[in-house]
Amino acid sequence: MIRHPLKLGMVGGGEGAFIGAVHRMAAALDGDWRLAAGAFSTDAGKNTRTGDLLGLDPARVYATYDDLLAGETALPESERIDAVAIVTPNHLHAPVAIAALNAGFHVFCEKPMAMNSDEARAIAAAARASGKQFALAFTYSGYPLVEEARARVARGDFGAIRLVQVEYIQGWLSRSLDTEGNKQAEWRTDPARAGLGGCLGDIGTHAFHLAELVSGLRVETLSAELATHVPGRRLDDDVSALLRFENGARGTLKATQVAAGEENGLRLRIHGERGGLEWAQMEPNTLTLRWIDRPAEILRAGGPGLGASTTPLLRTPAGHPEGYIEAFANLYRGFAAIVRGDSAQVPGVADGLRTMAFVEAMIANATADTKWTEIVTGERE
Ligand SMILES: NC(=O)c1ccc[n+]([C@@H]2O[C@H](COP(=O)([O-])OP(=O)(O)OC[C@H]3O[C@@H](n4cnc5c(N)ncnc54)[C@H](O)[C@@H]3O)[C@@H](O)[C@H]2O)c1
Helix, strand or coil: CCCCCEEEEEEECCCCCCHHHHHHHHHHCCCCEEEEEEECCCCHHHHHHHHHHCCCCHHHECCCHHHHHHHHHCCCCCCCCCEEEEECCHHHHHHHHHHHHHCCCEEEECCCCCCCHHHHHHHHHHHHHHCCCEEECCHHHHCHHHHHHHHHHHCCCCCCEEEEEEEEECCCCCCCHHHCCCHHHHHHCCHHHHCCCCHHHHHHHHHHHHHHHHHCCCEEEEEEEEECCCCCCCCCCEEEEEEEECCCCEEEEEEECCCCCCCCEEEEEEEECCEEEEEECCCCCEEEEEECCCCCEEEECCCCCCCCCCHHHCCCCCCCCCCHHHHHHHHHHHHHHHHCCCCCCCCEHHHHHHHHHHHHHHHHHHHCCCCCEECCCCCCC
């Protein structure tokens, strides 16, 4: 039976944007999705040029996301988009997601889910009421060796987990790029477009999500410090936290964008009673296992010893590096599966609510005179 690709509309991702192009590559990789429409930019010229370069029908390159939703709704069902990808700055995630869900479209949204927990809960309510799927771009969950790590912790290889250490170290905001015309830096340091957190919302949420996903444990309470190093910057650019997990495990989380010279240093270490693991995003095809009573093991993407839930996430034979686009494509493949009514593990509403509650707990703790603050999601997850 011929399987036709699902049709995607994109909001954001115009000329010069970062993540929109990554979504387009990832969505196309397995042939599950075809980009059919977009409202790529509020700049009319950029919007048109983006649509032209992507070979879209000009009638389906819309001036605004409202026009996109109305225009697509008016098309016959066989032509209309199935889902909307939201790749705009954070302040538009909730309005676009809620409007798209209410109009009957599935949504694949960038992280952080929203500006704050209230908005995240409003998205959750819209998803529930519409019965449509809502996926969230927690990219790092799409790496094959992250899945291998998760599966090994879950089956108890290391015994009860005691320690979880996650760090996300970047250096690109070490200078005041936000006042030098760098668009990505500009909105990320503007509370009106980024939300409650700076570095915290941008990459702290990735770190927190990865720590809970792979450990299989929830953080119950945290103790935080937020700092802003670059003079004049209005949001945090460097955050740290002590974490207490539900089973008594202890953890640390460090996220910074001012570690001068660093690239994209996301690293996770988890240890239990008998051993532990280490995974780092800049060497994503390696997973190191360490044992209390025998030498360390190194697992490689495509190599021997990987579990049944990992191998479907791989595309190339051992030694042919896979990376960021492929991990992202795994999320789009999962999203296609749930849109088609099949089952797949894709980050969604529950992950969004958790990570927004984390952001709020970090800020509450760092600004109050309390040692520990509980993470309260405040919603059925
Ligand atoms: N998952 C990841 O690993 C990852 C990585 C980078 C960025 N992100 C997230 O992706 C989102 C976008 O980040 P970015 O770095 O690509 O930003 P960007 O500034 O490069 O791109 C944003 C795009 O949105 C467009 N836009 C703004 N307002 C719009 C509107 N009203 N209608 C249509 N388009 C509009 C802009 O013109 C631009 O093309 C953010 O939420 C960010 O947190 C996620």
